[in-house]
Amino acid sequence: MFRxxxxxxxxxxxxxxxxxxxxTDHEAIVRFAGPxxxxxxxPASARAMLSRFDEKAAHYESxxxxxxxxxx
Numbered sequence: 018m019f020r021x022x023x024x025x026x027x028x029x030x031x032x033x034x035x036x037x038x039x040x041t042d043h044e045a046i047v048r049f050a051g052p053x054x055x056x057x058x059x060p061a062s063a064r065a066m067l068s069r070f071d072e073k074a075a076h077y078e079s080x081x082x083x084x085x086x087x088x089x
Contacts, residue, residue, distance in 0.1 A: 031068060039079075046076065 020039035025032060040046045047054050057074045064070070 034067075050074070 019041055020037075022037040022039075024035040024037070026035075038049075040049070050056065050058050055073055055076070057071055059067070059070050
C-alpha cells in the first residue's frame with residue numbers, strides 16, 4: 018500500500034466515513050487483507066465506534082492518475 022485517504026461527511030443523524038486505500042498491485046492487497054481480500058478490514062477498535070460498516074470491500078483499477086491545478 019502506498020496511500021490511505023480518510024473522508025468524513027457529517028449528516029443530520031450520523032457522520033459517515035469513507036476510506037480509500039491505494040495499492041500498487043493485487044498482491045499488495047492480498048498481503049494487507051489476507052486470502053479473503055474482498056472482506057473489509059475493520060479493526061476491532063474501529064468496529065467499537067461505528068454503528069455500521071460495509072462487510073465487503075470494493076476494488077477498482079485506476080485508469081487515469083494525474084495532478085490537477087486547483088479550480089479557481
